[in-house]
Amino acid sequence: MTATETVPAPATADGPASAVLPLEVTDLTTTFVGRDRRIPVVRGVSFSLQRGETLMLLGESGSGKSVTARSIMQLYGLSAELGGSVRMNGQELLGLPEPKLQNIRGGQIALVPQDPTGALDPLRRIGSQLTEVLGVHGIERVRKSARRRAEELLAMVGIPDPKRVADSYPHELSGGMRQRAVIAIAVACDPQVLIADEPTTALDVTVQAQILELIAELQQRLGTAVLMVTHDVGVAGDFGGRIGVMYAGRLVEEGPAAQVLSAPRHPYTAGLLDSxxxxxxxxxxxxxxxxxxxxxxxxxxxxxxxxxxxxxxPSCSEDDPPLLAVADGRSAACPVANPTPDGKAAA
Structure with a gap:
């Protein structure tokens, strides 16, 4: 299973579409705000995604991976203050009015959540939840057409009996079926960016492999950029693409998956692999x-x-090293592991 190849972006009258990336995140910060506390969780995360590309956010629980992913979609509301920049197709999303954000969420950028049971409405049939998404985003507003499209989407994600599943409530489906239904909802509007937040955590190993294979197949078919959050090194290696290793709310290493996992350039990444x-x-x-x-x-x-x-x-306890290039396509935030001849961080 691999999703390492980037689907070329189509050209436009103004030049290659790749000149404007589907997703650019620059110096993103997330601070949760309470009555008497401010808790910084994401601290200056930057990355970009091209059409059809994959970036795996890898790290321990509590490293800020999921908060980063959900901050991009601004899902925390007034409980979090966001800083930096999140641009989609050149448009700044941070600070965008909520009505405009609602059109972008689920339409241009979609989320596959970690817990499909919690994400699905237990009182509504799967087909109804799919047709709602199609209607809200103007894909299919005619009832019969929307229902037909819902069944097509369920078939596309590998559900063998889409009519039965469309008529089922979430509790009538297995965990793997619920996850496929959630993926069908996420790709219903052909999003340019798909965020998958630990999409296989609650599934057994066999079903995990099937879900990852499905996401890779959909990515190739639709040309969608995928941002996947995982704490599983095996999942990151199998899925391929690029890996961004997070620790304490920051990216500490980034590069092609095969290179990062075979020759890590940050001591934290090396420690993860040694364990x-x-x-x-x-x-x-x-x-x-x-x-x-x-x-x-x-x-x-x-x-x-x-x-x-x-x-x-000693200097490591004084200076917070930035993420800098250490090789072609590789970055790391560690001047000790990647020094220049003068002993400073690699440029």
Whole structure:
């Protein structure tokens, strides 16, 4: 299973469509606001996605992956303050009025949530939930046409009996079927960007593989850019594309999946890979990263990984290194692991 190839963007009268990327995120910050607290969770995340491209956000629970993904769609409302820039096809989304955002959500950019059971309305049939999306976004407003399109979408995501599933309530379906239904809803309007937030977490291994294969097939068919959140290194490696490793609300490494997983350039990435089980490694002999991640909002000064890093030096607790190029198509936020001749961060 792989989704590493980028589907070429069509040319326009003004030149190649690739000149305007479907999604550009620049210095994104997310701060949750309470009565007497401000909790920074995402701290200056930047990346871009081309048409048909995949970016996997990889990291431990609490690293800010899901918050980053949901902040792009501005799903936290007034409970979070967002900073930086999120541009889709050149249009700034942050600060856009809610009515305009509602047209973009589900239309141009869609979410496959982690828990399909919680995402689906338990009191409505699957077909009704699909036709609602088609109607809201102006795809199909005629009832019979919308119903026919709903069944086509369910068939497209590999459901063998789409009519029966369209007439079913969520509780009448298996976990894998519910996840396929959620994916059908997400791709109903042919979005340019699909955000998949841990889409296989609640599924058994066999169904996980089927769902990932389905997302890859839809990506190839529709030319959709995919941003996938995962804590599973195996999923990141199987799906391919690019990997962005997150730690303490920041991207600490980014590059092609095969290169990042075979030759990591940040000590945190290396620690993650060293902790994986492998043939010949006895039970209980796995290596682990010393210490624990910082609490949410309780980030230490300097590099957040420095207290756990085997290569840390005194300056690491003073300066928070930026994500800089360390090779062609590779970036890392660690001047110790990737020094220049003068001992500073690679440029």
């Amino acid at each position: 994986l089980p492998a043939p010949g490694v006895e039970r209980g002999a796995l290596r682990s990263i010393v210490g624990a991640p910082p609490g949410v909002g309780a980030f230490p000064p300097g590099c957040a990984f420095a207290p756990r890093c085997p290569q840390a030096r």
